[in-house]
Amino acid sequence: MSPHARTPPAAAVRRPAPDTPDAVTAAFARLAVLDDGPEKERLRDELTRAWLPMAHRLASRFRDKGESTEDLRQVAALGLLKAIRRYDPARGPFEPFAIPTIRGELRRHFRDRTWDVRVPRRVQELRNRVRAAYVELALGPGGACPTVDDLARHTGLSEQQVRDGLEALESYRALSLDAGSGGADGDGPSPADFLGEPDHAFQLVVDRESVKEAVRRLPSRERAILYLRFFEDWSQSRIAERMGISQMHVSRLLGQTCARLRRETLD
16 A cells, blocks of 8 residues: 555545444344343344334334324334344345334334224225325326226225225224314314213103003003093192092002002013
8 A cells, every 4th residue: 555545534434324333244143142141132232222223214204194203113113123033144134124024013003003993904904005096096197086986996996895995094093072173273063062962761761661551451540540640740639529539549549550550560
């Protein structure tokens, strides 16, 4: 080498990227032969920390899908750890092996954990195919909203499968019952405002239907007293005057009749 040769400046020296550490092959080769124990765990932790920036970079590509960055980074770190545990140095470089593993973990997270309404995996896959076809057709020449028939021809799916996929598009995020609607501030009525409330009159209908046959079997005088008392809201004294009997007699008949109806209905 010529004594006059100049050493290149530090900025011109090619340095490995921060997520592709030096001597990675040797580290993984050593990891592969170590027995389980503290030393192997320590080396695995060092490799995890060294490759964590790459995992975080991959996680950042999913940041616009509704999940927090911290959650995505945790999922990517889990994928990285799985890649480190499964990697065999004899199969080639680590990075081409790790990237699909981490991406797969992130995609599984979105597939299995982020749906508000749980749908089968088959329907989730239909959703992805239908969504991709919808975007492709909508952005194509003409730009018209594709119909179910258009999507079926484009994807090779049946029309029913396309409908299942379109319905799944509505299942990824559920609307809160407390979400306001209408108005600039979203202060309109919420879905909860339109929900029904328990109606105790339904039980009254059931009770009346249950006792109807027992009432039909009563003598005519007892049926008349029941009708006047509970449907016309007559007082006992007025019923007694109408029937030509004493109020005490009316009270006793009412008690006996109600007890009979209760007994026969329960039996």
